[in-house]
Amino acid sequence: MKALERHRKLTTIWASEPGFRGWFSTVNHTDLGRMFLTTAFFFFIVGGLLAMLIRAQLATPHSAFAGAEIYNQIFTMHGTIMMFLFAIPTFEGLAIYLLPKILGSRDLAFPRLTAYGYWCYVFGGSMLLVAMVLGIAPEGGWFMYPPLSGPIHSPGINTDFWLIGITFVEISAIAAAVEITVSVLKYRAPGMSLDKMPIFAWYALITALMILTGFPPLILGSVLLELERAFGLPFFQVDLGGDSLLWQHLFWLFGHPEVYIIFLPAAGVISTVLPVMCRTPLLGYGWVVAAAVSLAFLSFGLWVHHMFTTGIPHMGLAFFSAASTLVAVPTGIQIFAWIGTMWKGKPDLRLPMLHILGFFCTFVIGGLTGVMVAVVPFDWQAHDTAFITAHLHYVLFGGFVFPIFAGLYYWLPHFTGRQRFFRLGEFAFALIFVGFHVTFLAMHWVGLLGQRRRIPTYAPEDGWTTINLISSVGSFVLAIGIAMVLLDVILHGLTFYRGPRNPWNAGTLEWAMTTPPPAYNFASLPHVTGREPLHDDPELPARLARGEGYLGTPKHDWRETLTVDIASGRPDMHVIYPGNTRLPIVMSAVTGLFFLSLLLKFYWTVPVAVAGVICLAWRWVWKQGRKDDLEPMSLGRGLKVANAAMSRRSPGWWGTAFLLTANATFFGSLLFGFAFLWTVAPGWPPPAWLAASPFELGAGLAGAVLSSGAMRHTMRTNRKGGKPVLGLILTLAGALAIAFACAALMTRAPAPVEHAYGATLLVLGGYGLFHACLAALMVVFLIARVRGGYTSSGRQAEFSIVTLWVDYAAVIGVLILLVAHASGFSS
Amino acid sequence: MKDILRILIAPLTWLAAFSAIYGLHGVLCASGISGQTLGISWVRLILMGAYILVILGQIALVAVLYHPKFASRSSFVRFVSHATGWVGLVAAIWSLAPVVMTSHCG
Amino acid sequence: MLSGAGVIFALVMVLLVLPYRAQNGPKGETRQIRVWIVGLGLAFPMTVLAALLGYGLFVGEQLLPRDLPDVVRVGAEGRQWAWTFTYEDAPGTTTQDVLHIPAGRPVDVAITTADVIHSFWVPRLAGKLDAVPGRANILRIEADAPGVYQGLSAEFSGAGYDRFTFSVTAHDAAGWQAFLRGDER
Incomplete structure (x- = not known):
């Protein structure tokens, strides 16, 4: 088969529907990555316009530009949009676009999930935009502290838009994180062992794992606060056994890792782009990976440093002060690894490098002021002043926007297959750099003079007028710079000026394809032997196009790829993707x-x-699955592996495992909340404890043992060729028993609207009921699959996935019942 | 997956221990335990005991990660797991040092 | 702290500019890792941060309210958007938005709130401390000289936040006694 013929055949198999109809049915990662990035950039512009309104308001004292109510909505939406609708989706979009290409695969692990996540993001974001247009946007600050955001002090629908809209958007973050984790671990080119992974993939993997463990506390907090607002369950009302500090813990348990969830992908961009700009490999690859892993973990031990002024004992603060200073060390290692790379190579000043230098200037200042506010006494003064606003913009703009612009200009030729013709970018960079520093250096200063964050106006006699005016002028220069970047990108898209295939002479696999990339990425998949396959073999693109790699022969109109063993990169499964839908x-x-x-x-x-x-x-x-067993598949180059449906550790199993990791974090946060209220909240003990019910407890425990045991037995029976239906029915009975016990617990929870204790038991029971019903539903599904002939002794992938859910429901069911009854006993 | 676990285990243990000691500190202060032995309050003695246990645990982890029986076959994973092993130990000593340095329930 | 930060920033900038000027010969990767990553990335920040952390904890300890014989105790209750102050030495006396204290004596302010979270901050007297529902957080302040000190509520609290300020009046010994007797009101 000739290269061109292969290209045509693969294109018919992989292409999305033509025209705009394709947008709604595409599951292709290249399309969805572009859609994600475009949408995220749209929200960046919206958030930026809101920032302009804030600076317009603060430019002069006693400004009558916007009243306090409107101003509160503006700054709340600015923070919310930039964090949730710009930064995180930009990472997701970049990773979705790039990962399969850089890892030498054809798509992400779960193409339909990518699309689902994208649409959740669009719909959730639209809800917030609609609220803003109608003037009923959230107004409690992006941190939404109760009781200010509670039902008594914010009775309107504004806060509900935040809680519900953001939770909706977070579904997309969790979906993308599961997707990215499984893709990096399993969907790589053959031979790409962990040490040969491109550094960006490491950063994406770490970030995705952080999303899986960092977002659930916030989702839990949002659920609890919405329950309080809608149904009066008093989790955060102190006179009814709740505690407003619980929200702060849950919020910052998410909120601090969030900062690193934003920074790490940007660091991944720098670690990818900077060495190319310096024509040398990255210095200390292993060190950088270890530093990124350490940074991820340390960032989970910092959350209380946002709560230094809440009256926590000094030793408690000191733990977090110590951990906050320590987190600067792995950051320092990465910074100096990058500078060392520059010394090692021959750095140039092309546009991506300019933005990276902008990153260095800005981020180092942000890091140094960060170390200052990690010192408790300094923070007691600086907290909630404009100094903090300035600090966080140095960290986030320096640590995210500059690197993302570097990445934008670096990969723009890849997105479009063109070269820049008009050289607006350099001028735009100068405006952004100068404008940014003028705006926020001034803000440090006015913060030290005592200007608080989030005030809509100030008086002339405060003496802040000149500084604020300088800051506002700087911000408009910055805005013009960003508008020029937008113009530059649009002009780039409109000028048909074809560029070379690998304009930067990079070594990673995304440049081993024609640009703009074909729907199938690689005509055949490469065998990887080093970290920079293109430098090892400059002829690689041509050889892949000729079909000399794996899976070079399209068959049956299947969208095929392969997965590898996590550590060694040895191929272990053959995968057929679903088509457009x-x-x-x-x-x-x-x-x-x-x-x-x-x-x-x-x-x-x-x-x-x-x-x-x-x-x-x-x-x-x-829709997935088949009624016949597939023989081991030939991948080309003399290699044969089994199809994923024939495996016990299918991609679906891995996805489930990581989804359950996030879920377990959610459950763990719920237990933490229970323990926190019990030991710390002032309004305890509750007026009535749960009366123990041996029957309920016994039914739940028996159900857990039965479902888990029967499911395991069923799996064994099925593998040996026996009939699994009877075992599945027993599993179903067990799951229903757990559901019954949890439902009984919910009905018996003492006075949920009168005390946080009963409310917590209600939520615990509800969580158990939900998962028991979910497991039961899956078992019913599996019974239908067995009867429909979709399973066999070989096609067992679905059994192991359902087993995970059944086990999870059993474990949390037992824990919930034990915790609830133990609380009753202790009284 | 084992290789990923080797890389993650030491900092994960630190995170668990760090949160546990922070929680223990909160519970001890809320419980109102008072009393002294050798001029050191019981609260601080309990916390110091936990601190030493955590450090010993992290040392044990580093030892395990270096032990040829448990080490990865990939030299890269060995390097990164050793590095994160040390991170766990240093982070434990550093971030929990206030146990011996600051006043506990003020 | 600011000058230290300035020195570190200047160092990083110099390190960024130099590779554009100098032509570096190829050196061993191990040696470069030792210089850049182990030396500048690991050892250097650890040293600086250990010193900074020790200093911060020491200062933090000094600021804690300790039992002293002549401590004056007052209460501060925030609500949207006013502070009510009470005095242990003058039961029944309350003041609105003006806190009276004696100069030259340590004062413990018990801070709480009637509605949402606020923060009590008199920049020239002490750092800030939050008013959290259901809790009384104790802040130690001390004014060296008599006079009026401006105070702010420093936690976002809704529509009236920007105007939510108060003041602290520090009296000399005679003035304080007069205040306690109720002469001034």
Whole structure:
């Protein structure tokens, strides 16, 4: 088969539908990556316009530009949009676009999930935009501290938009994180062992794992606060056994890792782009990986440093002060690894490098002021002043926006296959750099003079007028610079000036394809022997196009790729992807209906939406699978591996495992919240404890043992060729027993609206009920699959996935019942 | 997956221990335990005991990660797991040092 | 702290500019790792940070309220958007938005709130401390000389936040006694 013929054949298999219809049915990572990045950049512009309004307001004293109510909405939305709708989705978009290409694969692990995540992001973000246009946007600050955001002090719908909209958007973050984790671990080119992974993939993996463990506390906090607002369960009301500090813990348990979730992908961009600009490999690859891993962990031990002024004992503060200073060390290692790379190579001053130098200047200042505020006494003064605003913008703009612009200009030729013709970018960089520093250096200063954050006006006699005016002028220079970047990118897209295939002479695999990239990425998959395959073999692109790699012969109209063993990179499974479908957009729309019903308190449509999601999810998984066993597949180059459906550790199993990791973090945060309220909240003990019920406890424990044991037995029976249906029915009975016990616990929770204790038991029981029902539903699905002939002794992948969910439901069911009854006993 | 675990285990243990000691400190202060032995308050003695246990645990982890029986076959993973092993130990000593340095329930 | 930060920043900038000027010969990767990563990346920040942390904890300890014989105790209750102050030495006396204290004596302010979270901050007297529902956080302040000190609530609290300020009046010994007797009100 000739290269061109192969290209045509692969294109018919992989292409999205033509025209704009393709947007709604595409599951291709290149399309979705571009859509993610475009949407995120749109939100960046919106957030930037809000920032302009803030600076316009603060430019003069006694400004009548916006009243306090509107101003509060503006700064709340600015923070919310930049954090949740720009920064995180930009990382997701970049990773979704880049990872399969840089890892030498054809798509991400779960293409439909990518699309689902994208549409959840679009719909959730739109909810917030609509709120803003209608003037009912959230107004409690992006941190949403209760009681200010509680039902008493914020009775309007504004706060609900935040809680529900952001939770909706976070579904997309969790989906993308599962996707990225499994893709980096399993979907790599053959031979790409962990030490040969491009450094960006390491950063993406670490970031994704951080999202999986960092976001659940916030999702939990949002759920609890929304329950308090909608149904009066008093988790954060101190006179009813709640505690507003619980929110702060949950929020910052998410909020501090969030800063590093934003910084690490940007560091990944720098670690990828900077060595290319210096024409040398990265210095100390292993050190940088170790530093990034350490940074990720240390960042989870810092959350209380946002709470230094809440009256926590000094030793408690000192722990977090110490950990906060320590986190500067792995950051320092990365910075000096980059500078060392510059010394090792021959750095140039092309546009991406300019932005990286901008990063260095800005981020180092942000890091140094960060060390200052990690010192407790200094923070007691600086906290909640404009100094902190300036610090965090140095960290986030320096640590994210400059590197992302570097990445934008670095990969722009890859996105479009063109070269820049007009050289606006350099001038734009100068404006951004100068404008940024003028704006925020001034803000440090006015903060030290005592200007608080989030005030809508100030008086002339405060003496801040000149500095604020300078800051506002700087911010408009910055805005013009960003508008020029936008113009530059649009002009780039409009000028047909073809560029070379590998304009930067990079060594990573994304440049081993024609640009703009074909839908299938690689005509055949490479065998990787080093970290920079293109430098090792400059002929690689041509050889891949000729089909000399793996899976070079398209067959059966299958979208094929392969997975590898995590550590060694040896191929271990053959994968067939699903094709184009509108299922993801429909399902996210129905998910949106669920959230919208909660938001507007149309409770009668909630069950409709839930039923809709169940039906669509059923269809989603049903469409995959086959009624016959597949022989081991030939991958080319004399290699044969089994199909994923024949494996016990299929991609779906891995995805489930990481989704359950996030889920377990959510559950762990819930238990933490319970323990926190019990030991720390002032309004305890509650008026009544749970009365122990041996029957309920016994039913739940027996159900857990039965479901878990029967499921294991079923798996063994199936593998040996026996009939699995009877075992599945026993599993179902066990799961229903757990569901019954948890439902009983919910009905017996003492006075949930009168004390946080009962409210917590209600939520615990609800969590158990939900998971037991979910496990039961999956078992029913599996029974239907068995009867439909979709499983066999060989096709066992679905059994191991359901086993994970059944085990999870059993474990949390037991824990919930034990914790609830133990609390009753202790009284 | 084992290789990923080798890399993550030491800092993960630190994170668990760090949170546990912070929680223990909160519980001890809330419980109102008072009393002294050898001029050191019981709260601080308990915390110091936990501190020493944590450090010993992290030392044990470093030893395990260096032990040929448990080490990875990949020299890269060996290097990174040793590095993160040391990170766990240093982070434990550093971040929990306030146990012996600051007043506990003020 | 600021000058130290300035020196570190200047160092990084110089290190960034030099590779554009000098032509470095190829050196061993091990040696470069030792210089850049182990030396500048690991040892250097650890030393600086250890010193800084020790200093911070020491100062933090000094600022803690300790039991002294002549401590004056007052209460501060925030609500949207006013502070109410009470005095242990003058039961029944309350003042709005003006806190009276004696100069030259340590004062413990018990800070709490009637509604949402606020923060009590008199920049010239002490750092800030939050008013959290259901809790009374104790802040030690001390004014060296009589006079009026401006105070702010420093936690976002909704629509009236920008105007939410107060003042502290520090009296000399005679003035304090007069205040306690109620002469001034």
